[in-house]
Amino acid sequence: MEQINRNRLFIASCMALAVTAMTFAIRARLETVFGPEGVGLTLEQIGIAFGPAFWGFTLAMVIGGPLVDALGMKRIVWGAFFTHAVGILATLLATDFWTLFFGTLAIGIGNGFVEAALNPLVASVYKEDKTKMLNRFHVWFPGGIVIGSVMGYLVMDVFGLSWHLMVAVLFIPLVIYGMMFWGQPFPRTERVEMGITTGQMWGALRKPLFLFIAFCMLLTAATELGTNQRISSLLSDTGVAPLLVLAFINGIMAVGRGFAGPIAHRLSTSGMLWFSAIFSFLGLFALSMASGAMTFVAAAVFAVGITFFWPTMLSFVAEHIPESGALGLSVMGGLGMLSTSIVLPIMGRVMDENVSGAGTLQLMAILPGILILLFGGLFFYMKKRKAAALEGA
Numbered sequence: 001m002e003q004i005n006r007n008r009l010f011i012a013s014c015m016a017l018a019v020t021a022m023t024f025a026i027r028a029r030l031e032t033v034f035g036p037e038g039v040g041l042t043l044e045q046i047g048i049a050f051g052p053a054f055w056g057f058t059l060a061m062v063i064g065g066p067l068v069d070a071l072g073m074k075r076i077v078w079g080a081f082f083t084h085a086v087g088i089l090a091t092l093l094a095t096d097f098w099t100l101f102f103g104t105l106a107i108g109i110g111n112g113f114v115e116a117a118l119n120p121l122v123a124s125v126y127k128e129d130k131t132k133m134l135n136r137f138h139v140w141f142p143g144g145i146v147i148g149s150v151m152g153y154l155v156m157d158v159f160g161l162s163w164h165l166m167v168a169v170l171f172i173p174l175v176i177y178g179m180m181f182w183g184q185p186f187p188r189t190e191r192v193e194m195g196i197t198t199g200q201m202w203g204a205l206r207k208p209l210f211l212f213i214a215f216c217m218l219l220t221a222a223t224e225l226g227t228n229q230r231i232s233s234l235l236s237d238t239g240v241a242p243l244l245v246l247a248f249i250n251g252i253m254a255v256g257r258g259f260a261g262p263i264a265h266r267l268s269t270s271g272m273l274w275f276s277a278i279f280s281f282l283g284l285f286a287l288s289m290a291s292g293a294m295t296f297v298a299a300a301v302f303a304v305g306i307t308f309f310w311p312t313m314l315s316f317v318a319e320h321i322p323e324s325g326a327l328g329l330s331v332m333g334g335l336g337m338l339s340t341s342i343v344l345p346i347m348g349r350v351m352d353e354n355v356s357g358a359g360t361l362q363l364m365a366i367l368p369g370i371l372i373l374l375f376g377g378l379f380f381y382m383k384k385r386k387a388a389a390l391e392g393a
Contacts, residue, residue, distance in 0.1 A: 004185050006125040010133075012180035013118040014140040016077070019084055019173045020111040021144025022151075024229060025250075026166055027053060027104070029152040029243060030091075031232045033163050034100055041097055043233060043352050047345030049097055050229065052105035054341030058334035060112025065330025069198075073117045073186045080113035081178050088170045108337075115333045120326035123318050124187045131269060131315040135257045138311035142253030144173075145228070149247035157241065204324035205331060210317070214335055216273075216374055217313050219367045221336030223280050224306040226343040227364055233348075234357040235287075238295045248296055249303040256307035269316045270375065270382040272308045277371035279305030284368065288361035305368065310336065320382075 027050055034041050034049070041049065060083075064076050087106030094100040119134065126133035155166045204210060227234065228246060235242040283302025290298040313336075317328050324331075350360050 004125065004187050008180060009121060009125060009184060009186070010137070012177050012184070013121060013137060015173050015177035015180065016080060016114045016118060017137065017140040018144035018147065019170060019177065020114050021141045021250075022148035022170055022173065023053070023087075023107050023111065024225070025145045025148025025243070025246060026152055026170070028149070028229055028232055028246060029156060029166065030100075030163065031230070034094075039096065043348040044345055045097055045348075047230075047348035049100045050104055050344055051341040052101060053108040053111070054225070054337040054344070056105045056108025057112035057115070057337035058341070060109040061116045061330040061334035061337070064113050064116030065327045065334070068117055068120055068326040068330070072188075073121050074181075074184075076113050076117035077181055077186075080110045080117065081174070081181075082110075083107070083113065084110035084170075084174055086110075088167065088174065092164055092167050112334070112337070116326070116330045119314055119329045119333065121186065123329070130318045131312070134315050134318070135308065135311040139254045139257040141310070142250035142257065142307075145250040146247045146254060149243045149250065153241060153243045153247070157243070200323050201325045201327055204321050204328060207321060210321050210324060210328065212374075212378070213313065213316055213321075214332060216371060216378075217332050217335045218339040219371050219374075220273075220276075220306075220309040220313060222339045222343040223284070223364065223367045223371070224309050225336070225340040226347060227284065227302070227361070229340070229344060230347050233351055234361055235295065237357055238291045240292065240295050245295060245299050249299050249306075252300060252303035253307040256304065257311060268379075268382065269312050269319060270379040272312045273316070274372070274375040274379045276305050276308050276312070277368045277375045280309070280368035281305070281365055281372060284361050284365035288358040288365070 031043075031046050031050075032038060035046055036042065064079070068076055083106050087103050087108075087110055090099065090103035090106055092103075094103050118137070122133050122137045123130050151169060152166050155161045155169075156163060228249065231246050232242045235245055238245075279301055283298060283300075283305050286298035286301055287295065314329055314332055317324060317332055321328055347360055347364075350363065351357065355363075
């Protein structure tokens, strides 16, 4: 078999995830383009039109997850490339609710294929250090949001150029990751290498521990992605540029994920999740009361909280329920995006009914408040299970 260049595959994966992330930042800026003061959509309609970015993501992961083992990661990656290209082009041509909806759907499906193929790819080529490398891979989600946020701010707010230019820039990382993946051999998924049957994989999804962490994924994703996606509306009364706050939050996340390895060794995955829930709650509550420069202080607390949520949830499944395979990782990512697609129009309706951004942030803080209790219990359960395993060894 041809030698696998895992460094090239990893860098290409990071570029693909950067495309995914940049679409999130650009979509946050498009809220003002298509909203009440632009095209004229209500904030609830914007939430519905943006929803396919998340439930389309879920659809792609539910379909792509089981197919990764059967078709191979390479075919799913090229599915991501094609749907990304269609979605970017469709968004450039969008003029109303339905054209925006279709473009967002295509991009969402592309984003889902990226996660469906590349999370198991990273886990397969870095079996010895999954938590560290999955976090490093997911550096490019906040990293891409920083790039997209700053670019959107410069293009539209500083230079006053067309939003079409902001969207068209997405073709640059798209072409880069396509060229880097071209002609490269891919490994088999870890589940296939371990000889775990399809029946055992599906059975792993019924385990109480998986069901518990899957439920928690609904809350962690809504906390992180729901807040970031609607940041333009949530922080409109703070006196600061929301896209700069978004870039600031995701800059902190990118740095934090780059140093996830040492932190994971100190705290364990369950400890990292408990820590994240506490800071997410404090950050959202602080953001609801902040204005001016203090908005950045509150945003820093929130950023520390959400930094490790997504990759550590995936790492927990990869480490403690490895028999769930690529499907398990896909289900986790899909549930996260599904919950975000549900919370976005709810947030929009709340704000349409004249609830302030601050009031909406306080409502969102309920989610990490629940997670503090759930992850606290998980931390002590995993600690007890580890002690029992050592005694039985």
